[in-house]
Amino acid sequence: MDTALSILADGLAHELRTPLSTISLNLQLLQEELQTVVGSPPQADTALNGKAEATLKRVCVLQKEIQRLEEVLSDFLRFAKGGSLELLEQDINQVVDEVIDFIAPEAKRNGIEVVRDYAPDMPIARLDTGLVKQAILNIIINAQQAMPQGGRLSVSTSHKEGHVHIGVTDTGTGIPRHHQDKIFQAYFSTKKKGTGLGLPTAKRIVEGHGGSISVESTEGRGSSFIIQLPLGTEPLKPFPPKAD
Template sequence: MSEQTTSAVQRLMDQYTEIARLAGALAHEIKNPLSTIRLNLQLLAEDIEDEPSPHQHRSLRRVATMQSECQRLQGLLDDFLNFAKVRKLTLKPTDLNHELADLLDFFAPEAEAAGVEVVRYFDPDLPTVLLDRESFRGGVLNLLLNAKQAMPDGGQLTVATSGDGEWVLLHLIDTGCGMDDQTAARMFETFYSTKPGGSGLGLPTTSKIIEAHGGEIRVQTEVDRGTRFTISLPVPPRLPGQGGVEREVVLPE
């Protein structure tokens, strides 16, 4: 990479960093008065409950509606802050199979409660990859939760790993409702969601996390047949020394 190109990339990264910080500051400025509004609505509800009457009951329903909307906005802001923040990834040599086994053990009670059978097919000869454990787990967990939500009546979720030359592949295959072509084409767009009350930031955040690891995420889906997510992670040509590699990555769109 030439010095001119490196300089241009650095300027772009600096601009992204500044945008992320400004967006985060704005979100925090919104969260502070929103918290005050939620507190005052709670106090108002308590005052109304002290004097029950048909009129007061109507007022309580209106207060409950406003509280619900405040809660939704709070969740949206939390998701946005998670999406826009500057991430420092500490990439360390990691056994992907072991990491997935640990995550699936954590996810197991939720899957069982939803009637979802989790099937594991792990390649025992999988090469080591470089991962930031916290961010990668968060990204994959989001995909697991999406798969569970796509199977409201239960189903099967297959989690498989395999090697492909210079890449390690992670497949997550569900037997859920699937997606039409329009939804599949837009699923990684920020703020696009088909879920009532969804923020539309979960999948874009997961995509940015995978990209920050030098990988990519692909999707194959068919309505009423299910969805397959495939995550590709590069196999490092040479493992770093102890302590890992620290890289500052910005994840806004």
């Protein structure tokens, strides 16, 4: 995104953050006040008690929605702003493994078997670890969400001709052919609570490193995403990539 848009995004986020935190703070106070009424002895006014309980539930719904708005805003900012890459020489297997360790407990709870298939002789790559982890995580979260009844998540690493590859394969719903060219577009989502920024963010991060993401998917069988990153011998593109 160009600088003008990035400044605009920053301004918008700032304008929204302030009222959002005021609303959030007041809802918190309201919740505490209602809790004291609900928690008061039953001999107190029971009608009032019941009303307070119903209102408390509504306040909780509002709080959840505010939290969601804050998350959407953070996702948007992360996508819009980019920033400069902090490149360090990294062991790809270790980077991938840290993401897997992070998601493994939840995957297990959801009946997802996690298979790690790392090439033992991976070369060192120059990466911004935090951002690359974010990109891998976004792809893995999608994979998990595509397997609500459980399944298998395979994560692999390999290298070839000056590039490293990180593969994420799931046995989930798959992506319909007519969606496959849209999934990297900002705000394209087929999910009730999706913002549609997960894959565009991942793409932006990977392209910022001079790499690319490809996908192969069959409806009803699953999807396979491959992140390809250069080993750092090629000149790195500016991050965020400049719009042509």
